Each structure stands twice: as C-alpha cells, then as structure tokens.
Amino acid sequence: MQFLDQPIDFEPLADHAALTFVARVNAQQLMAFCGAAHTAERRLVALWGSDERDRDSQNGYALHIAFDMAEGLACLTLPLATENPQFPDLALPFPAANRMQRAVHDLIGAAPENGDRRPWLRHANWPAEFYPLRRDTPDARFAAVNEEYAFVRVEGDGVHEVPVGPIHAGIIEPGHFRFSVMGENVLRLEQRLGWKHKGIERRFVNMGLGEGAKLAGRVSGDSTVAYAWAYSQAAEAISGAMPPPRALWLRALLLERERVANHLGDLGYLGNDVALSFGLMQFMRLKEDWIRLNARLFGHRLLMDCIIPGGVAVDLDAVGAQAIVDQCQALGDEVTDLKQIYDEHAGLQDRFLTTGRILPSLAKLLGVIGLAGRASAQRWDLRCNHPHEPYDRLEPKMAIERNGDVAARALVRFAEIRESLHLIRKIVSEMPPGSIGNLARSTADKRGFGWIEGWRGDVLVALETGADGKIRRCHCHDPSWQNWPALEHAVIDNIVPDFPLINKSFNLSYAGPDL
Amino acid sequence: MIPILRQILRTGIVSEPAPAIDEALRTTTQRLSAAVLAQLGRALVIRHIDAGSCNGCELEIHALNNPYYNLEGIGIKFAASPRHADLLLVTGPVAKNMEVAVRRAYDATPEPKLVVAVGDCGCTGGIFGESYASCGRVANIIPVDVSVPGCPPTPLQLIQGILTAIAPGKAATERRDSSGGS
Ligand code: SF4
Numbered sequence: 001m002q003f004l005d006q007p008i009d010f011e012p013l014a015d016h017a018a019l020t021f022v023a024r025v026n027a028q029q030l031m032a033f034c035g036a037a038h039t040a041e042r043r044l045v046a047l048w049g050s051d052e053r054d055r056d057s058q059n060g061y062a063l064h065i066a067f068d069m070a071e072g073l074a075c076l077t078l079p080l081a082t083e084n085p086q087f088p089d090l091a092l093p094f095p096a097a098n099r100m101q102r103a104v105h106d107l108i109g110a111a112p113e114n115g116d117r118r119p120w121l122r123h124a125n126w127p128a129e130f131y132p133l134r135r136d137t138p139d140a141r142f143a144a145v146n147e148e149y150a151f152v153r154v155e156g157d158g159v160h161e162v163p164v165g166p167i168h169a170g171i172i173e174p175g176h177f178r179f180s181v182m183g184e185n186v187l188r189l190e191q192r193l194g195w196k197h198k199g200i201e202r203r204f205v206n207m208g209l210g211e212g213a214k215l216a217g218r219v220s221g222d223s224t225v226a227y228a229w230a231y232s233q234a235a236e237a238i239s240g241a242m243p244p245p246r247a248l249w250l251r252a253l254l255l256e257r258e259r260v261a262n263h264l265g266d267l268g269y270l271g272n273d274v275a276l277s278f279g280l281m282q283f284m285r286l287k288e289d290w291i292r293l294n295a296r297l298f299g300h301r302l303l304m305d306c307i308i309p310g311g312v313a314v315d316l317d318a319v320g321a322q323a324i325v326d327q328c329q330a331l332g333d334e335v336t337d338l339k340q341i342y343d344e345h346a347g348l349q350d351r352f353l354t355t356g357r358i359l360p361s362l363a364k365l366l367g368v369i370g371l372a373g374r375a376s377a378q379r380w381d382l383r384c385n386h387p388h389e390p391y392d393r394l395e396p397k398m399a400i401e402r403n404g405d406v407a408a409r410a411l412v413r414f415a416e417i418r419e420s421l422h423l424i425r426k427i428v429s430e431m432p433p434g435s436i437g438n439l440a441r442s443t444a445d446k447r448g449f450g451w452i453e454g455w456r457g458d459v460l461v462a463l464e465t466g467a468d469g470k471i472r473r474c475h476c477h478d479p480s481w482q483n484w485p486a487l488e489h490a491v492i493d494n495i496v497p498d499f500p501l502i503n504k505s506f507n508l509s510y511a512g513p514d515l
Numbered sequence: 516m517i518p519i520l521r522q523i524l525r526t527g528i529v530s531e532p533a534p535a536i537d538e539a540l541r542t543t544t545q546r547l548s549a550a551v552l553a554q555l556g557r558a559l560v561i562r563h564i565d566a567g568s569c570n571g572c573e574l575e576i577h578a579l580n581n582p583y584y585n586l587e588g589i590g591i592k593f594a595a596s597p598r599h600a601d602l603l604l605v606t607g608p609v610a611k612n613m614e615v616a617v618r619r620a621y622d623a624t625p626e627p628k629l630v631v632a633v634g635d636c637g638c639t640g641g642i643f644g645e646s647y648a649s650c651g652r653v654a655n656i657i658p659v660d661v662s663v664p665g666c667p668p669t670p671l672q673l674i675q676g677i678l679t680a681i682a683p684g685k686a687a688t689e690r691r692d693s694s695g696g697s
Pocket residue numbers: 218221567568569570571572606607608633634635636637641642665666667668
C-alpha cells in the first residue's frame with residue numbers, strides 16, 4: 001500500500017476499527033512524505049518517541065509520526081541512532097509538531113536537528129540527562145526547583161508583562177500564561193505548560209492490558225470515555241479479540257453522552273464569562289440531570305471504567321433505554337429554549353462575536369482540529385471522515401462554522417448537542433442484542449492503535465506489548481496538543497478581560513498533553 | 516428579559532439539603548478553636564488548587580456551584596486567591612512540577628487555615644503513585660486536615676468533607692480511645 005505517490009510500502013494492520021497502516025522510513029523518505037502530506041492537506045495526528053535499544057543496538061531509538069490519510073491512519077517509524085539520536089525538524093510543514101518534539105526530547109533524549117530544544121514537560125525538577133522513557137533510567141526522586149523560563153520579550157514603550165499561573169484564579173487546571181500587553185490590548189501570549197506532568201507514560205510500562213485501561217481513562221478525566229475507547233481499540237488489535245457489536249453501540253452511546261455533558265458545561269461557563277450567570281445555572285442544572293442518569297444507569301457520573309478491553313462493563317436494559325429517550329426529549333427542549341435566549345441576548349452576542357478569532361486560513365496553517373477546528377471550517381471529525389461501527393450506520397452530520405470566533409465555537413457546541421441527542425436516540429432504538437464483551441488476552445510483541453473522536457477532538461492511543469505480553473510502550477495523544485498554539489493566536493489584539501472567555505471557548509486540556 | 520424570567524420561574528428552586536458530616540474523613544484532630552469554627556461555619560472561603568489531577572475531580576468541584584448543591588447557599592464560596600481563603604481544596608497527586616507552587620499557595624494562605632485533600636489521588640497518590648514526576652498524596656507536601664476519597668468523589672462527598680473540616684470534631688482523647696478499640 002502506498003500513499004500520495006510516495007515510494008513507501010505501508011503494511012496494513014489487522015483487527016483495527018479504523019484502517020491502519022505502518023511503515024519504516026529513513027529521514028529522506030519521511031521528509032518527502034511530510035511534504036507530500038502537507039501539499040495534499042492531510043494532517044499530523046501525533047508524534048512520539050520510543051527506546052528500542054534492547055532490540056537494535058545500532059538504531060536504538062525511534063520516532064513515530066501518525067498522519068490522518070483519506071484511507072485511514074498511517075504511522076511512519078523513523079529509526080534513530082543509539083549515539084546522539086536526532087531527527088529532522090517537522091515543525092516547518094506542521095507547526096503543531098514543535099511542542100511534541102520538545103516533549104520527545106524531554107522523555108527519550110532524541111532531538112530535532114537544528115530545531116527547538118527548549119524543554120517542555122521538564123521544568124528543571126529533574127536533571128536534563130534524566131530521560132524517563134529510556135528503559136535503563138532508574139526510578140529516582142529529585143528536589144523541586146523553581147524554573148527560570150526564557151519567555152520571549154516584547155520591547156517597546158508602554159509594553160508590560162502580565163504573568164498568570166500556574167495556579168489560576170478559578171477552578172481550573174494549572175498552566176502559565178505570559179501576556180505582553182499595551183494598555184488593554186494583548187500583543188502576545190506565550191504559554192508554558194507541562195505543570196501536570198506526572199509520568200503517566202512511564203507508569204504504563206509493565207502494566208497488564210486491563211490495568212492500562214484504567215490509567216488511560218484517567219489521562220484526562222473529562223474525556224475518559226474517548227481515552228478508554230481508543231485504548232481498548234488498541235488493546236483489542238493486540239489481542240485479536242474484537243468486541244461484540246452491542247458493545248460497540250454501547251460505547252458510542254457513552255461517547256455521545258460524554259460529548260453532551262461537556263458541551264453543556266462549556267455553554268454554561270461561556271454565559272458566565274460574559275456575566276450571564278443565569279446561563280451557567282441553567283446549563284449546570286441540565287448537566288447535573290444528565291450525569292445523574294449516568295450514575296444511575298452506568299454506575300459512574302463521568303462514565304469512568306465503563307469501557308474495558310474486549311467490550312463494555314455495563315449493559316442497558318429496556319427501562320434504562322426508555323429513561324435515556326425521555327431525557328433526550330426533555331434536554332432537547334430545554335436547550336432549544338436556552339439557545340434562543342443566548343441568540344437574542346444582545347450583551348452576550350456583543351461579547352461573543354468577532355472575539356478570539358481564528359480564521360479558516362490560519363486554522364489550516366496551524367493544523368487546528370476537533371471542535372475548535374470545526375468552528376474555523378476545518379472539516380475534521382473521525383465520526384464522519386473514518387466512520388467505524390456504529391458510526392458507519394449512524395451517519396452523523398458534521399457541525400461546521402466559518403467565523404472562528406467565540407460565537408462560532410458556541411454554535412458548534414449547540415449543533416453538536418442536537419446531533420448527539422439525535423444519535424443517542426438512534427443508538428438506543430437500533431442497538432443490536434447480544435453479549436457485551438469478549439475476553440481480550442494480551443499477545444507478545446505486538447502493536448495496536450486506537451483512534452476516537454472525543455468531544456474536544458481526536459484522541460490517539462498507540463500501544464505496544466513486550467515479550468511478556470505486558471505494556472512496553474503506551475502513548476496517549478490529546479487533541480489539545482494541536483489546539484493550544486491556536487489560543488496564542490486567538491487572543492492577539494483582543495483585550496485582556498476577554499481572555500477567560502476566549503480560553504473557555506476552546507476549553508483545552510492541561511492534563512491530557514502534560515501526561 | 517421575559518424569556519429569562521419565565522425560564523427561572525419554570526425551573527423553580529432545585530437546591531437539595533447538605534449532607535451530614537463524617538468524622539471518619541478527618542486525618543488529624545480539629546486544630547481550630549470553637550470560636551473560629553463558629554465564624555467559618557457561616558462564611559467559609561475556599562481556594563481550589565489543582566496540584567496535578569486528571570481534571571475529573573475538578574468537574575465534581577464545579578458541580579458544587581450548580582443549583583442542586585448550591586454551596587453558596589450554605590455560606591461557602593470559592594475565592595480567586597489563597598490570600599482570601601480559609602480552606603484549601605487540593606486535588607490530584609502533587610505533580611513534581613507543581614510542588615513549589617503548592618507550597619507557595621499554602622504559605623500565602625493566612626492562619627488559621629484548613630486543607631482538604633480531594634480524591635483517591637489527593638488521599639494516596641492514586642493510580643499515579645509516586646515517581647520522578649509525582650510527589651504522591653497531598654499530605655506529602657502540605658499538612659492535610661481532611662481527606663475525601665473517591666475517583667472522583669461525588670459532590671455530596673465533597674460537601675461532607677468540607678463540612679467535616681469546619682466541624683468541631685471529637686476531643687483528641689476520645690478519638691484515640693475509639694480508634695484504639697477497633
Ligand atoms: S481521584 Fe480520580 S478523578 Fe480525581 S484526579 Fe485522581 S484519577 Fe482523576
């Protein structure tokens with residue numbers, strides 16, 4: 001199998017929900033492929049590294065780059081020298097690669113030639129030569145240090161800096177934002193993230209497949225369903241045990257319920273950020289109703305641990321199905337009313353419209369994906385682009401807006417709630433009967449990929465087992481990697497007081513990319 | 516304006532009663548005097564600190580402000596700065612990268628102060644444990660008064676933990692007796 005007329009032979013992998021292809025390449029082939037992919041307007045999904053010295057003493061490290069191709073997922077692997085491992089800088093065609101490459105350097109010690117080598121996940125709290133994902137790196141503890149980070153300075157008369165974080169003023173995850181401001185206008189924003197890095201990828205090593213599912217479901221708690229499903233797809237590809245159809249339909253039900261829950265919360269907070277606390281209270285009430293039914297039917301308000309390798313842990317009976325249908329009806333009506341109130345509220349619209357804009361051209365250049373991408377006319381949604389069961393039969397409609405402002409991101413949320421409610425009703429009425437799980441036993445030395453459209457965007461899990469069938473490497477990719485840099489652009493020329501609103505309209509994950 | 520008022524009327528008041536306190540959540544004896552607690556009980560100010568959670572615990576803390584739990588209705592509100600806080604509500608295992616910030620926030624909080632560790636991660640380090648990048652439970656970094664387990668704890672469990680932190684508590688001797696007997 002070849003893509004884009006590039007002389008690279010890809011091998012299709014069996015037992016994957018989305019068509020998945022892998023190939024080993026040299027640096028030249030990789031660069032040629034990246035160029036061709038960029039021209040063809042395909043996108044970089046994820047980039048990560050691994051330590052392979054136990055398998056190959058010459059080329060002891062590897063860089064993996066996954067692309068979204070029209071045919072499916074294509075993962076290229078570039079072997080890297082054991083001594084001084086380096087790879088070509090991919091940030092030029094794909095700017096989103098920059099931070100991922102810096103993370104590869106922090107974790108594995110392989111760096112882009114001539115590229116940005118500033119640390120990203122490492123904040124001076126462990127030594128530069130301590131590479132946590134090298135197999136021979138011992139467990140160690142170090143004293144905490146307060147890092148001096150070289151933020152880019154904006155010079156000029158009247159320019160001042162506003163540092164914010166890592167602990168933010170609300171109930172939010174930690175990160176640092178450095179604003180360069182003139183009067184009220186933001187000239188520049190620079191993000192410093194990585195505060196929540198807690199060594200998840202090292203934690204995965206030597207876990208069993210089942211245990212790994214729990215950890216994957218806790219990479220980003222608001223997307224636990226998306227992560228657990230992506231992880232389970234990867235684990236199932238490794239075990240060869242595909243889940244029964246009913247389990248797939250139940251997974252889609254859980255995923256759409258997660259999407260609705262998060263969108264409800266965001267729409268509430270967007271109202272709150274423009275001083276319409278009425279909106280917050282109404283949407284938070286609806287969200288609470290929604291997740292209380294999760295607890296009643298599936299045993300967990302956020303749906304953690306409901307998806308497991310091989311299937312799902314919970315089934316739905318007729319009474320539960322009816323409760324879901326009734327709830328969809330009630331919620332749909334309430335959201336319609338609230339949308340009308342938002343639409344007609346002059347103060348709210350004044351703050352939403354043209355605020356925090358990412359034009360479609362810029363979104364394309366930066367590679368913005370997921371919900372934020374769709375609000376800037378980027379047509380990426382795995383449920384539509386690469387539908388697997390049951391989405392191939394549900395045929396979801398993609399929500400697209402063109403304005404790329406706060407208002408557009410709110411409208412995408414409204415449209416997606418409506419579509420998800422429609423999908424949920426369809427799932428409940430058309431779900432096939434049967435068992436809800438197969439036993440997923442591990443297989444030694446095998447790779448598997450999982451790829452799921454969560455509410456923020458697509459989550460990728462790349463999993464590999466070792467000779468003992470335990471996890472050798474598990475990389476979880478959050479869509480926020482791609483979208484954080486877009487926020488830096490979105491705030492330029494906006495006023496500082498609009499930052500919380502713009503930030504909320506993206507609502508990106510800190511825990512997900514910090515890992 | 517009319518649709519907003521109509522919606523408010525239609526919704527009515529949905530707030531539910533607060534749960535009872537649970538002494539089992541306490542990790543140290545009550546350090547604050549009855550006089551101080553009497554003040555706090557009517558106007559407690561919380562500063563939330565995410566020290567490295569998965570963000571699941573935050574979702575449930577957000578829920579505390581929804582109309583069902585209506586935390587402000589029982590005199591408890593969230594502040595933007597630790598300098599205005601009586602109680603720190605800390606989630607997650609403490610990420611190594613957050614250690615300095617957590618210590619500083621604790622130091623910035625005026626005495627008398629209380630700390631509630633939230634979630635399995637805050638109580639024990641949870642699934643993330645201790646490593647080069649994780650300091651484990653909150654009590655490894657700052658003193659903790661009450662621990663609320665759960666992954667994540669429900670809003671009711673969170674309110675219970677917060678109310679326990681500001682309850683008078685049993686006398687130290689009595690506690691020792693009962694725990695020694697079990
Ligand atoms: S206790 Fe659970 S929900 Fe809370 S931070 Fe830890 S893993 Fe996430």
